Amino acid sequence: MSDFLNVENLSKRYGTGPMILSGMNHHFQKGTATGLIGANGSGKTTFLRLVSITAFPTEGTITFLGEPIYDAPHRFLKHIGIVTDATDLPAYLSANELLEWTLRARKKWDDSDSPRRMDELFERLHFDERRENLIGTYSSGMLQKTMLACSLITQPELILLDEPFRALDESSKKASLEMLNEYKSSGGTILVSSHLRRSLAKLCDDYITFPVREDASSPS
Amino acid sequence: MLTPLTYRAIPGRHVSAARRITAMIPGLVILLALLWLAHELALEERIVLFRYLAMAFAGCMAFITPHMLFPDGDKTLVLQLNPSPRRLFLHHLVKLRALWLYGLAAIAVIAFGDSVNPAQDFHEKTRLFAAGLIALTAIILYALYRFATIGASSQRWNEGKSGRRLFESLDSVGKSIPVDAGMFPTFLSTILVTFVGMMVVVVSAAIPHMVLAILPFVLFLGYSGFLLGREIRHYDRRYYQSDAFYDELFTNPATGSKESREPASYGSIYWVPKRWRAAVWTQLVQLDRKRPMGRIIALLSFTYWLLIWLGTPESWHAGWLLFWILAKNMLAWPVSDPAISPPVFHWWMLPPRDWMIARFFLQTRWTLAFLLTVAAAALFSEAASWQAVWMWTLADVAVSAVSAWLLSRSNEFAFRRRYA
Numbered sequence: 001m002s003d004f005l006n007v008e009n010l011s012k013r014y015g016t017g018p019m020i021l022s023g024m025n026h027h028f029q030k031g032t033a034t035g036l037i038g039a040n041g042s043g044k045t046t047f048l049r050l051v052s053i054t055a056f057p058t059e060g061t062i063t064f065l066g067e068p069i070y071d072a073p074h075r076f077l078k079h080i081g082i083v084t085d086a087t088d089l090p091a092y093l094s095a096n097e098l099l100e101w102t103l104r105a106r107k108k109w110d111d112s113d114s115p116r117r118m119d120e121l122f123e124r125l126h127f128d129e130r131r132e133n134l135i136g137t138y139s140s141g142m143l144q145k146t147m148l149a150c151s152l153i154t155q156p157e158l159i160l161l162d163e164p165f166r167a168l169d170e171s172s173k174k175a176s177l178e179m180l181n182e183y184k185s186s187g188g189t190i191l192v193s194s195h196l197r198r199s200l201a202k203l204c205d206d207y208i209t210f211p212v213r214e215d216a217s218s219p220s
Numbered sequence: 221m222l223t224p225l226t227y228r229a230i231p232g233r234h235v236s237a238a239r240r241i242t243a244m245i246p247g248l249v250i251l252l253a254l255l256w257l258a259h260e261l262a263l264e265e266r267i268v269l270f271r272y273l274a275m276a277f278a279g280c281m282a283f284i285t286p287h288m289l290f291p292d293g294d295k296t297l298v299l300q301l302n303p304s305p306r307r308l309f310l311h312h313l314v315k316l317r318a319l320w321l322y323g324l325a326a327i328a329v330i331a332f333g334d335s336v337n338p339a340q341d342f343h344e345k346t347r348l349f350a351a352g353l354i355a356l357t358a359i360i361l362y363a364l365y366r367f368a369t370i371g372a373s374s375q376r377w378n379e380g381k382s383g384r385r386l387f388e389s390l391d392s393v394g395k396s397i398p399v400d401a402g403m404f405p406t407f408l409s410t411i412l413v414t415f416v417g418m419m420v421v422v423v424s425a426a427i428p429h430m431v432l433a434i435l436p437f438v439l440f441l442g443y444s445g446f447l448l449g450r451e452i453r454h455y456d457r458r459y460y461q462s463d464a465f466y467d468e469l470f471t472n473p474a475t476g477s478k479e480s481r482e483p484a485s486y487g488s489i490y491w492v493p494k495r496w497r498a499a500v501w502t503q504l505v506q507l508d509r510k511r512p513m514g515r516i517i518a519l520l521s522f523t524y525w526l527l528i529w530l531g532t533p534e535s536w537h538a539g540w541l542l543f544w545i546l547a548k549n550m551l552a553w554p555v556s557d558p559a560i561s562p563p564v565f566h567w568w569m570l571p572p573r574d575w576m577i578a579r580f581f582l583q584t585r586w587t588l589a590f591l592l593t594v595a596a597a598a599l600f601s602e603a604a605s606w607q608a609v610w611m612w613t614l615a616d617v618a619v620s621a622v623s624a625w626l627l628s629r630s631n632e633f634a635f636r637r638r639y640a
Binding site for chain 1: 295296297299300301302303304305308371372375378379380400401402454456457459460461463464465467468
């Protein structure tokens with residue numbers, strides 16, 4: 001059994017409503033990409049929210065390297081990068097400044113190396129000179145590229161992506177997939193959700209299908 | 221290039237200078253009103269006024285703290301930056317800083333706002349200010365402790381794991397608690413913060429010696445500091461769990477739980493002309509889901525009558541009515557948030573001027589309740605004249621108009637300026 005990321009008996013309901021997830025068990029291997037597949041409302045985003053500690057489970061636990069992630073969120077969050085569809089990034093910073101801020105806050109800034117890495121990342125994401133413009137002026141695609149850049153620049157052990165390709169054009173999607181594959185080859189682990197299986201075929205080694213909820217059931 | 225000063229902090233969202241100044245206006249008005257009340261008071265009267273203010277502050281913090289802290293609008297950034305538990309605690313303190321500063325300013329006005337003999341009793345006034353500083357800090361820290369650590373228990377109540385027997389036994393005798401199960405820990409904390417804060421003031425008032433009278437506040441501060449100090453190491457867990465709970469409750473409509481109150485129907489907005497009725501209805505329904513306005517208005521009215529019944533000075537009645545009007549208007553400010561009023565969608569639905577008119581109707585929804593509140597005072601006491609009833613009602617209408625203009629200016633008109 002992998003010690004990397006384990007989900008045990010995970011269940012989640014909002015209030016006293018129906019179970020969104022019920023008794024989910026899964027072991028995620030290091031260095032793999034797992035696609036979370038399912039129709040709208042099947043629980044993919046809820047699962048990602050649970051792993052990213054923006055929601056807490058009703059039952060069950062998630063452990064990372066043997067430690068329950070909810071006991072010390074700050075310690076767990078050091079190891080992960082997150083790309084969501086949330087667009088509430090600071091409107092009055094540029095993408096460059098946001099990345100610099102992320103690196104410094106996570107104590108990963110290096111005066112000599114970090115600017116070069118940032119430039120390389122933006123180049124590969126086809127993020128042109130608008131990386132110097134304010135985030136408040138960005139399109140949804142540019143916002144997603146910014147979030148992807150923020151996640152990759154810190155070289156975390158685990159990246160969570162919620163519908164990361166939805167707003168991207170074809171060339172940006174291709175570039176993102178390339179970078180995520182390289183990240184995976186270097187030992188990174190990916191959880192990515194999409195309702196479009198085809199988008200994930202070039203990245204994922206494994207899939208979890210979240211069924212349409214007639215009643216509470218565990219994803220397979 | 222970011223400087224260490226900018227990257228170390230977790231700032232709130234950028235707010236324009238105009239909006240900051242606008243947000244300060246109600247606080248400044250209250251401070252001026254307080255100065256007007258206090259400028260000729262003797263020392264003993266200042267001490268009494270301070271006690272009332274401290275109790276009001278405890279009540280205010282009891283209600284406002286969860287709304288100030290959760291859900292955190294900076295959450296996406298917080299996740300990216302992953303601040304340490306200690307830094308998350310500081311992040312929360314900064315969010316409450318403005319209230320603390322306003323409270324301190326009010327205490328300073330009460331202690332030193334003396335136009336008759338400014339230099340007289342200076343030592344006693346300084347002692348009063350010190351007592352106020354300690355009291356307010358203790359209240360804020362206690363409120364922070366109670367609400368920042370509430371996530372785990374709230375989730376248990378929200379999911380029916382706790383409190384089921386209580387609600388079932390109340391149901392069986394045809395009674396109910398006027399809050400959703402998930403809000404019960406918040407409801408309890410609200411009562412605790414109010415009660416404990418007020419009791420500390422009462423205990424202090426019972427001590428005749430002026431220096432020793434500060435002791436209850438000092439002990440309360442020590443206690444609040446101790447409670448919070450225990451949590452700082454694990455503050456990340458408290459922060460994320462409490463934020464996750466309030467995020468589900470306040471911003472995720474799909475909680476799966478039935479709404480405890482029926483939303484206002486379109487037909488109930490019959491008093492608004494047809495052109496604006498749908499706009500008023502959608503704003504009203506959303507605002508009601510965010511804030512229990514009816515209960516807040518009832519509390520404001522009840523407090524006004526209580527002040528009359530307690531025989532407090534007339535200037536206090538006027539001060540409270542002013543607060544009533546400002547609070548009612550300020551509580552509706554979320555309607556200008558893009559989450560409730562997405563600018564593009566609003567632009568599509570109605571011109572900005574119509575949104576301003578719609579918000580005027582939204583704000584004057586409670587004007588009749590206000591009029592009846594003051595009219596009851598005129599009818600059953602000598603605390604208000606009928607002339608005052610009409611003057612205060614007109615004041616409410618005027619402030620509602622200004623508020624509607626400000627809200628629309630920051631949303632629809634700003635959108636038009638930017639893109640049209």
